[in-house]
Amino acid sequence: MDLLKKVNSFIEEQHLLKKQDKVLVGFSGGADSLALLDVLRSLGYNCVAVHMNFQLRGEEALRDEDFVVDYCREHSIALYVERVDTKAYAKSKSVSIEMAARELRYDYFHKMLSMTGAARVAVGHHSDDSIETFFINLLRGSGIRGLKGISPLQGKVIRPLLCVDRQEILSWLKQRNLQYVTDSSNQETLYRRNKIRHQLIPLLQSIEPSASAAIVRSMQHLTAPASLYNKAIAEAMDRLKLNNSFGDTQDCFIQSSDFESYPEQYISLDISALEQEPLAADILFEWLSAYGFDFRSIEQIWVRRKGQSGRQYFSATHRLLLDRGRFLLNENKSPDNRLYPLEEGVFSWTEPVKLSLSLREANKELPRSASCACLDADKLKFPLLLRRPLPGDSFVPLGMKGRKLLSDYFCDRKKNLFQKESCWLLLSGQDIVWVLGERIDHRYRVTDSTKRVYCFSLSEAK
Amino acid sequence: MDLLKKVNSFIEEQHLLKKQDKVLVGFSGGADSLALLDVLRSLGYNCVAVHMNFQLRGEEALRDEDFVVDYCREHSIALYVERVDTKAYAKSKSVSIEMAARELRYDYFHKMLSMTGAARVAVGHHSDDSIETFFINLLRGSGIRGLKGISPLQGKVIRPLLCVDRQEILSWLKQRNLQYVTDSSNQETLYRRNKIRHQLIPLLQSIEPSASAAIVRSMQHLTAPASLYNKAIAEAMDRLKLNNSFGDTQDCFIQSSDFESYPEQYISLDISALEQEPLAADILFEWLSAYGFDFRSIEQIWVRRKGQSGRQYFSATHRLLLDRGRFLLNENKSPDNRLYPLEEGVFSWTEPVKLSLSLREANKELPRSASCACLDADKLKFPLLLRRPLPGDSFVPLGMKGRKLLSDYFCDRKKNLFQKESCWLLLSGQDIVWVLGERIDHRYRVTDSTKRVYCFSLSEAK
Structure with a gap:
């Protein structure tokens, strides 16, 4: 029963839920979300399950949906099921399948929160997920945002199992005699995450038996520095007017009067104003990484900021132009070549x-x-x-x-x-x-x- | 010659040295410090070599000393050699051999800096050292101080080779046809560091070929958050009067008048004042880890701060007492049992x-x-x-x-x-x-x- 106690204290310490709260539980049918649903119900929370079928794995996805429906029926758990066309969404939004699934999932969660009047939506991430994400980001040369671990509380999304690891979850399920489904894509497609899971973490544990707990603790110690840093960066971005959206007109082509016919907008940043900021390189890094520029490119952009006008850098969605002492950032749309x-x-x-x-x-x-x-x-x-x-x-x-x-x-x-x-x-x-x-x-x-x-x-x- | 250029730009970017500076080079005779000395001389710096014989490895230490003396004579490099009794020092100061060597090294460096009028002292750490230290600290559950990597500039100590890795150094030495000595204790005693070096880093590189560069970049991104965090912590410690030394009288036993005969001092921290700080848990962590408390204990101390008076926690050198809403920190000296x-x-x-x-x-x-x-x-x-x-x-x-x-x-x-x-x-x-x-x-x-x-x-x- 150690896991129940652990999760209970974690929920209290991190102020994730109040006892009377209704909580949505993202339920895929896999081990983590099954344990989450079972643990939250064992702790006496009023749970409503929500299941998304992303229709990416054909028969297997239907099998999972059936499993979820049967489980909830058997245990008298209220359940909502949503089927989405993830591929079509990804295509229409020009984003990756992974990103599409993510956006669809959180959109659905928010819709369901307001529909059911639930206080929070709980998802099944555990400490191994957080550690894996840490290493993935570490190997990308990420900033502190990527290294501080998955947050137990983000908006209305809570992660009550972050205080336990995969092994504890599997033991719990075994002890409770609960069957779950496995996602075959997990094994095949997530090469990097799997290599971290199956090789890196065991190696770390052979160096230090309590490696996982130590890494989680290390990540927690980054929370405070991260929040101070984010605040400082946000303030600097305000000063530099680097609002992270193209919604507002920053610097239109025709400045004398705004023509509806000229919707072209871009963000313009004075490089010498940037250089006067104490965190100049970090501001550039945070600003551009939010637009999909990779960390190595941003380093180059910073080093060559005094270079020749006209040089351009591209991310998947945006491009940056060095233009006479300014950085100009624009969406990277395909040009209109029509006559x-x-x-x-x-x-x-x-x-x-x-x-x-x-x-x-x-x-x-x-x-x-x-x-x-x-x-x-x-x-x-x-x-x-x-x-x-x-x-x-x-x-x-x-x-x-x-x-x-x-x-x-x-x-x-x-x-x-x-x-x-x-x-x-x-x-x-x-x-x-x-x-x-x-x-x-x-x-x-x-x-x-x-x-x-x-x-x-x-x-x-x- | 790529390495020369790299080091040269790094010295410039990081403001490590000016061209006319005289620089002391810590020279053990090993690959890293030999490359450092050779590279700095190739870049035209006025170098003075300093060698310490810690007298820990008997004949091998004498062999290294001879090697260093011969090398410097052959290349007409000014050299100072110091022999120290590391074991005796460690015993007299009750510190580990490793800590003793460290203290002796930096004491000697500072003495030599003022004696020779050199601007800086350079040591041979490279990026692999920094990455290894990162993982050692990660596995200790360290704070951001331990994760942000080795600094290229700390006081007057510079590390010009931090921009290159072990492989680049070895290639440089091979290309220059330079022989070096190897420290046999490296292979045997440093279990953890060696496991990280020989197993963990190659595994990471198999997941991501540019792993080392990415990790270095990740560490660099922690520099700005770390400095904001350190500033915030230092300010809070000032507010809480947690000066990190026992030099000042904080709260003497006899408060009415100070008696010479009562030199007992301790630091006293009001727990509710601590709790009012936004970074309370982090302040406690930083305060106590400076006195050798391990990260897991500090977590326990934090969690149990409302507990029964009288509970004590010990580090190697200090002890903390929970006493009616206060933490009292004292040196952990063996009591005077004499009559x-x-x-x-x-x-x-x-x-x-x-x-x-x-x-x-x-x-x-x-x-x-x-x-x-x-x-x-x-x-x-x-x-x-x-x-x-x-x-x-x-x-x-x-x-x-x-x-x-x-x-x-x-x-x-x-x-x-x-x-x-x-x-x-x-x-x-x-x-x-x-x-x-x-x-x-x-x-x-x-x-x-x-x-x-x-x-x-x-x-x-x-």
Whole structure:
């Protein structure tokens, strides 16, 4: 009965549950979650089981679902079962299967928490899981976040079995004469975790018999430093305005007025402001690792921060541009390579930008604004085209005589690569007649001999 | 030449040395320190070699010394050699041989730094040493101090080879065709370190080929959290007045006036003040581990902090007493069990306490102070004795009728075990006639029938 006592004290010490709390229990049918459900019920908690079928293991997943249903029926445990199409979700969100399962699981948990009015949702992680995660992160060159172990309490998710190890759980199940299912993918796919489980931890135990307990203790000692560190980093990120989302406009291409048609946003970080922070390298590390940059790349980015403008670094989802003393971070979306024809006789478009057209007389006063282009109508050849810049693009900027490469034009105007990439070009035949929001082509300007004027106008954002 | 470049950049990045610095190099003759000396000289530093013979390995130590002398003569390197009696030092200081060697080494380094005017002393630790230390500490359940790796710069000690591993060092020596000596004790005695070196690290590399680099990176990421944490702990220790030395008087037995004769000191910590600190458990951990308490004991001390007064915990050098809501920490010295006779006709003593005696007339006014005892001279039987309390000691406190156990007396007076242990008793025959600094025995008081009075007086501290 040692395990019951242990878990009970752990729940109390860590304030995981109150005696009267209703608790959801994530129940896969495997040893850990079965033990969790059994232990929590033995301790007198009001448990509701929740089971997810991720539909990744065909027959085996159905077998597990049946097992869970039978077990709960036999023991009169309220049960909710959810089937999800994990593969479709992963595809639609462009994330790994593992990440998809994780997101689906926690979404479902949160939905069920509010539906059932349960206080917490309990999952079956134990100390060996925490140790394995420690080593996986250690071998990734992770920061303190990855080394401080799995938390017993994260939001509303609790892990009451973190105080015991796999062996104790298996003994408990044996003693209680409880059967469980095994996940065959565990054995095959999780190469790294299995090597840690079956080779590394036994080796550590041969060096020090109480290795597991010592490692758990070492990880616990990292909790306080981690929380001080996270606080310091968060404060520095606030100072540097490195809010970790692309929800807010940070530094739009067109700054004078926000156009709905220019949704391109990126986060911009002044490198010398960063360098003045006491934890500069760590801030960069935490900031970029949150966007999927690996630890080795971040080290390179830090070392080469004084290097040539224009260098780019990529994670799976984001890219970082070094641009004249600044780091610019943007989502790494595949560029829009389409051509959008503008047919004659149409006077308003919404795709890819919100644009309107009016025909005016040449002798009337014409609008003067970067968001408007007044062009000699008789020189334009419909259908016009809208497209993104391509390498080698050039035009004759208004007021100039010669052709200029678009990249040089942007460089002169101290615009960065992200801004160049996110701009739209209006073409007539092969000629760029307007760099939207920037400048028209000299050859298409309104002159004394112009008879009719086409005025293109970018609509302002609401 | 990759190693040279690596070390050079590392020295620059970490600000270990300036080009014109004179640097002492700890030179054992082994691979690491030989490579260090050779690399620093190749980089153009002005090196002075220092060698210590700890005289622990007999002939082999002499062989190493000869090797070092020959090498330095051949390469025209200034060399200082020091022979020390490590065993005698360890015995005199009651520390382990390992600790003794460490202390002797760093004492010698500091002496040589000031003697030679060198800026720094370099030692040959490399990244494998740091990783091995990481695992040793991990398996001890260590705090962040033990996990953040060996520092490249600590005071004036630098470790320029921390950026390379053992293999790179051996390749460098091979390429330079340099012979070195091997320390046979390395193979035999350092069981744990060797198991980590020869089994654990290769296993980790089989899981992740760049394991060593990743672990070094993980350790580096702990540097910033560690320094924030150390600062927070130091501030809390200041608030709690947990100065980590027994040099200052914290809470003397006799508080009214400081007597030279009572050098007993201990550190006292109010547990509820501790509990109000956000990092309470961590503060206790850091405080006690500095006094040699092991991590598991500290956990127990924390968990049982509300328990019964009187419980004691021991480290090799210190002991902690739980006493009515306080932790009391004292050195763990073997008690003084001697008997100190006070012969008749002597009027002043310095051992074990500073005490003086005067003979007075009973009808004169007598001093009234806890530091004085005025006793009926005719009842005393010389030689009197001074000794520490023993279990079962009792006396009749002045003003009372019955005998009282000394422990009850101290308990009633809210004195703790340390105070009881550190007090001295004056005995006449089997009777305790005075608890020094506290109270005399009722039976030996001055009464109307007293003719001669002996006044004992504790001398005040300067």
